[in-house]
Each structure stands twice: as structure tokens, then as C-alpha cells.
Amino acid sequence: MADFSEVPDHQLLQQITQEQESALEALYTRYATSVFSLAMFMLRQPPLAEEVTQDVFLNIWRKAATFKADRGEPKAWIMSIAHHRIVDVIRSRRRAPPITEPREFDLLELLPSSGASTEEQVERNLDRERIVKALSNLPEAQQQVVILAYFEGYSQSEMAEKLQQPLGTVKTRVRLAMQKLRTILEDYGTEQS
Structure with missing residues (x-):
């Protein structure tokens, strides 16, 4: 190659x-x-x-x-x-209903088959920690829409229906949440430097 x-x-x-x-x-x-x-x-x-x-x-x-x-x-x-x-x-x-309950997984199973280096694993874990920490700094309503959209796969229309909120409200919350997350994560990036 x-x-x-x-x-x-x-x-x-x-x-x-x-x-x-x-x-x-x-x-x-x-x-x-x-x-x-x-x-x-x-x-x-x-x-x-x-x-x-x-x-x-x-x-x-x-x-x-x-x-x-x-x-x-x-x-x-x-x-x-x-x-x-x-x-x-x-x-x-x-x-589709699940066939079996998902089993607990070992920490070792989290490693991808591509053989990521220890440094990459540490960096990935730090990124995950930064995202979770940044998410916790958002107001609860904004946390909720980010989790529904990016971690549970809901569309904005589905979120509006689930939350019983107008679509415009949901769109505004998503936009504001993403702006705040971007700012928070950029601040974390400069703190790390």
C-alpha cells in the first residue's frame, strides 16, 4: 500500500x-x-x-x-x-421491538477493530468528557432537544410532537443550544492549550 x-x-x-x-x-x-x-x-x-x-x-x-x-x-x-x-x-x-435486551459490554469492547492508539483513546475520552460537561452547562430545555436530536435520532417535528411544543420553539432551542455548545467547546479548547 x-x-x-x-x-x-x-x-x-x-x-x-x-x-x-x-x-x-x-x-x-x-x-x-x-x-x-x-x-x-x-x-x-x-x-x-x-x-x-x-x-x-x-x-x-x-x-x-x-x-x-x-x-x-x-x-x-x-x-x-x-x-x-x-x-x-x-x-x-x-x-422494531428488541429481540433481546442489550447486554452490558466490557470496557475492552469499546475499542474499535482499527487498533486505535492509547493516545487516540485518551483524546476521544477527553472529547466525550468535554461534550458531556458542555451539555450540562445548557438550560434543561436545550439539553433535552440536543439529547433527543443527536443521541436519540428525533427530527425537529418529532421533538415538537413529543415535547408538545410548537415547531418554532423547538427549532429555536436547537439553534441556541448549538450556538452555546460551540462557544463552550471553543472555550474548553483554549483552556486546554
Whole structure:
């Protein structure tokens, strides 16, 4: 396999459109841990999180040509694909009754199969702690909509119905919550430097 360590993400995506499997492998090496972590955080089931991670990279292989560099960074695009896939899984699980209760998982099962380094694991755990801490700084109504939207997969219309609130109120809460979270997380980032 060629050395892709210095190749920018957008070039890897371009190479994927030309069906270069090694470019997909390089992208997988860079982002599988992030995708798996998000899936694990939202789904809390290692086998399901691994399946979602594989689905995301299969989707990247199939749809790399749809990436538009002028609309954002490749990492944001990849994580958006991951988030949408996870939400799809959550919604389908909400419709279908569970066959068995999810079992408790060992800490070791949280590690993705891509072999993330200890440093990456620590960084991922710190990111998770920062997000949870930032979320706790939001007013309860804003916490509620963020949790429903990003961790339980509700659409804004579904949240309005569930919370028995006007859609405009829900949209405002989501927007304000995201603005506050961004500010809080940026502040955490400067504190760490």
C-alpha cells in the first residue's frame, strides 16, 4: 500500500472516486475511530457500532463523488454520513421491538477493530468528557432537544410532537443550544492549550 499519511483528505476522496481501494483504507485509518466512537456513544452496542462504521465507509466508497469541497471539510462530511446512518439505525430500532435486551459490554469492547492508539483513546475520552460537561452547562430545555436530536435520532417535528411544543420553539432551542455548545467547546479548547 502506498504511503497516504501526507495526502489531504479531499485528495483521498478524489482517488476513491477512481476506485483506489488504498485511498479508502487510508481514510478508514484516519477516521474509523471517530466514526466508531460516535456510533458507540449513541448506540451503546459494540457490534452495532462496528456495523455502522463499516456501513459509513462503504457509503463513502459509493458516494465519494458527491463530496463538495466548497461546502465543508471532508471530516465534517464523513461525520455527517456517520450521524445520519446512526440516526437511521436508532429510528429502525425504535420501530422494531428488541429481540433481546442489550447486554452490558466490557470496557475492552469499546475499542474499535482499527487498533486505535492509547493516545487516540485518551483524546476521544477527553472529547466525550468535554461534550458531556458542555451539555450540562445548557438550560434543561436545550439539553433535552440536543439529547433527543443527536443521541436519540428525533427530527425537529418529532421533538415538537413529543415535547408538545410548537415547531418554532423547538427549532429555536436547537439553534441556541448549538450556538452555546460551540462557544463552550471553543472555550474548553483554549483552556486546554
